[in-house]
Amino acid sequence: MTRYSRDRVISSVLFVPAVFSSILLFVMVIVLFWKSEAILSTKPLVDLLLSSSWRPVAGNFGYLPFIMGTIWVTALAMILAIPISLLSAIYLSEYAPPRIRDTIQPVIDLLSGIPSVIFGLFGILLIIPLIKNSVAPLLGINSSGYCILAGGLVLAIMVFPILISLSFEVFQTVPREMREAALGLGATNWEAVKHVVLKKTYPGVIAVIILGFSRAFGETMAVLMVVGNVARVPSSVFDPAYPLPALIANNYGEMMSIPLYDSALMFAALLLLAIVVIFNLMAQYVLMILRKVE
């Protein structure tokens, strides 16, 4: 075999796994669609999405409680995580002496590798009692502790290591010389951060935040353990919620004798997948647009 023809063979061999991973996504969407067919044919899509009555035995499949539960928990987590992670990343990238940076960074990396169930246990052991015995009573609210606040806190703790490391990477793409341009004119470190680092990287930071959202949407185990799992549209952070991933994980394989139940869960999965894909596409779109503007 000549070198040239060998190269062509290698090229096609490498092509297969690369294509396979993209095909996988399509296959998943198609299978989920096909499996959701039954539930989708019972009612118009809008009715399914906007109905808040979830009573499978009675044939009522309203997804609003789960959609709202997902949004509440995710939004709360991100509201907590974004400022903390950005400030930490700015500190690590722009202020921390090398020794402190080299100590903190491995810890953060480690944190992002911890299995989700451990964060869930941590939530049950620490956050739930804290909310039940301290936070809620302080505000005159009666809460079991299993609520959106607990889910949001646990989820925030889970996404913030990823947000920190990704935004740190983004900040590090700014060349030293560019910071020095500002510092050399007498800018303070903070001014260099504001006028150079953030100015230069905000598209990347926005993309990181959107990616953080899509991570947070899909996170299942830890949230499921602390969020209460009650299928009702929540109205305060002390209410329990039932996010989509928890719905699927808790119920798949159970009560499958109920008609349409299987299909209903498949549609929940499709919804979740759609949300995550949309957010990922948004992140890419934002990056593309902002790069062009620059």
Next chain:
Amino acid sequence: MNETEISIKNFSLYIENRQILKNISVDIPKNQITAIIGPSGCGKTTLLRSINRMVDLYTPVLAEGEIIINGKNVLDPDINLSLLRKNVGMIAQAPNPLPLSIYDNVVYGLRIHGIHERSALDTRAEQCLQSVGLWSEVHDRLKDPASQLSLGQQQRLCLARALAVEPEILLCDETTSALDPISARHIENELICLKNDYTIVFVTHILRQAKRLADYVVFLYLGELVEHGPAHEVFTNPQDPRTKAYLEGVFG
């Protein structure tokens, strides 16, 4: 006798326990171009960045001795770095425009030092761009991103940006090395014009450039100050054998 602008006294600098600069003493004359020459790695950049205290930006350093500007020791931990760097401008090796428009680059320093009045900024921007010969090339596109300029134009923009805050001293670290020969000459000529109003310290490892520019020469070798003096003396009649060898191109 010339007036001294920067007085370096028994200055030593250590990075990670390694001595980079060894007991350097030299008076840098006012309103002249001082060339710091020496082979690569001899400590030119480190010495230059000590003068505006950029040397300790990323790694902790240990410094001994003094660098006196206007009666103040810049190595004093309590020195106001913002005011020091306003007075001691720096032009880097490669052009480093800020991610801003041409105009905003020039007035950046003025703004951070508290000048926001539009007419004052406009006047100063035009003056500075004029004095680096860039005004005629950019006056009709001041709002364009600075990154759209050619490298040579960018470097002149950086020079204009440094001039805008009215420093007394300009530090140049191989400021022409990223440029084509014509742009490089452009910058050299501008520096020669500017020396009436500024004290310029110019690091270079190109001897011919040092000869073209320098009024005063500082020769560093392995972190040591081997010889310094008026350019014509050092170039025509070097006292130290190491200087002689360097001028003859022995160290390349």
